[in-house]
Amino acid sequence: MNIAYVYPWDVVGDPAAPERIAALGVDAVALAASYHSTRAATPFHPAHRVLDVPYSAFYLPVRQAAWGRLVPPNPTWTAADAFLQARDALRAVGLPVHAWIVLTHSSHLGAAHPDVVVRNAFGDAYPYALCPSHEDVAEYCERMVREIVSVGAPDGLILEACGPMGFGHQSVHEKTGGADWTSVHSALLSLCFCTACRPGYTDADELQARVRTAIDGPASPDTASTIPLGTSGTTPAHTVEGGVAGRGPVEPGSVEEALGESAGPVQERRGRLASSLRARLVAAARELAPGLPIRTHANPDPWAAGPFATLPDADPTLDGLVGMCWGSHEEATSNLTRLSALASPGQRLGAYVLFLPPKPADEARLAESFTAYTKAGADELHLYHVGLASPSRLNALTKALRIFQS
Numbered sequence: 001m002n003i004a005y006v007y008p009w010d011v012v013g014d015p016a017a018p019e020r021i022a023a024l025g026v027d028a029v030a031l032a033a034s035y036h037s038t039r040a041a042t043p044f045h046p047a048h049r050v051l052d053v054p055y056s057a058f059y060l061p062v063r064q065a066a067w068g069r070l071v072p073p074n075p076t077w078t079a080a081d082a083f084l085q086a087r088d089a090l091r092a093v094g095l096p097v098h099a100w101i102v103l104t105h106s107s108h109l110g111a112a113h114p115d116v117v118v119r120n121a122f123g124d125a126y127p128y129a130l131c132p133s134h135e136d137v138a139e140y141c142e143r144m145v146r147e148i149v150s151v152g153a154p155d156g157l158i159l160e161a162c163g164p165m166g167f168g169h170q171s172v173h174e175k176t177g178g179a180d181w182t183s184v185h186s187a188l189l190s191l192c193f194c195t196a197c198r199p200g201y202t203d204a205d206e207l208q209a210r211v212r213t214a215i216d217g218p219a220s221p222d223t224a225s226t227i228p229l230g231t232s233g234t235t236p237a238h239t240v241e242g243g244v245a246g247r248g249p250v251e252p253g254s255v256e257e258a259l260g261e262s263a264g265p266v267q268e269r270r271g272r273l274a275s276s277l278r279a280r281l282v283a284a285a286r287e288l289a290p291g292l293p294i295r296t297h298a299n300p301d302p303w304a305a306g307p308f309a310t311l312p313d314a315d316p317t318l319d320g321l322v323g324m325c326w327g328s329h330e331e332a333t334s335n336l337t338r339l340s341a342l343a344s345p346g347q348r349l350g351a352y353v354l355f356l357p358p359k360p361a362d363e364a365r366l367a368e369s370f371t372a373y374t375k376a377g378a379d380e381l382h383l384y385h386v387g388l389a390s391p392s393r394l395n396a397l398t399k400a401l402r403i404f405q406s
Contacts, residue, residue, distance in 0.1 A: 008082035010387030098156035121211035129165030133196035163274030166190025166305025214258035271312030295320035320348035340377030350380035366400035
């Protein structure tokens with residue numbers, strides 16, 4: 001199965017969009033029902049070429065009675081029922097519509113409710129990252145799934161950010177590259193110490209100190225900095241090793257090395273957090289629509305945080321897993337192979353394929369990628385993103401799919 005990813009505004013207001021998407025040779029569409037802020041090119045739309053999406057929004061009518069403390073806003077840049085309009089237009093040309101649901105990624109709600117966002121070991125808040133340790137956040141995610149299933153009546157669900165978000169985030173004018181933090185540092189900066197997460201650690205203060213030391217390096221006694229541990233003044237200040245100007249970060253070989261004996265319990269807790277949220281959402285969806293296919297963006301890395309949440313164990317309740325394939329062939333196939341090992345019998349494995357820059361608009365190279373992903377275990381191609389692509393890129397994608405399927 002080939003699934004094209006689409007925003008509602010790619011279809012609403014463009015009568016030619018459904019036929020254009022169907023002509024690519026795809027079997028279904030992943031249509032965003034909720035999505036974070038972005039700035040999107042719209043190369044084909046008759047009304048605009050660039051669309052600013054200033055905040056996370058919900059693309060079905062917001063029924064206030066259906067929500068709790070956290071309520072998503074409707075968009076002002078497209079219709080409040082844009083998902084429903086786009087769904088109907090796509091179905092009219094024979095394309096099933098799967099609701100693509102972004103869950104814990106919302107700068108709008110994070111800014112309005114800073115008490116429920118992820119906070120790192122230094123107390124820094126990530127306003128785009130709702131922490132599912134908070135019941136308000138887990139309830140919000142469940143209510144969103146229920147609304148999409150009951151009002152949106154999709155042909156399937158694709159869950160994104162179904163777990164904690166972390167440090168990695170392409171935010172406005174991202175300026176974090178010069179710190180020279182490695183992937184291990186990024187994972188450590190993704191560990192949350194908000195008021196809901198701290199009680200889940202055996203010794204939160206000690207764990208924070210370990211993370212800070214791993215990020216900043218050990219300090220000499222005369223240069224140790226005093227930084228309050230905890231958040232919002234909930235714990236006293238402690239002298240910790242780290243945060244000293246003029247020192248570069250050390251480079252622990254792994255998160256496990258950095259956290260020592262705390263690594264196992266912390267990893268297990270984070271895995272449970274993602275698994276429990278996913279189980280709650282699957283149960284809510286299946287209560288309303290028992291046979292509804294449900295896929296999730298997943299990562300086999302136990303320390304993963306972000307759009308592709310960690311999948312610590314096999315989950316036979318899901319119909320499919322979707323793995324990130326935006327890097328090199330080697331990275332992509334390795335990721336798919338590891339994810340395939342977690343797949344349950346009969347569960348589909350999707351390759352999340354980028355055909356936008358920096359990937360070339362080259363049908364032969366795209367088809368080569370598709371073949372490599374299939375050999376690594378993928379039986380679905382999730383194609384990102386047909387609404388953002390130029391005519392030459394859509395043409396290359398169409399030809400690549402024909403080559404791959406021949």
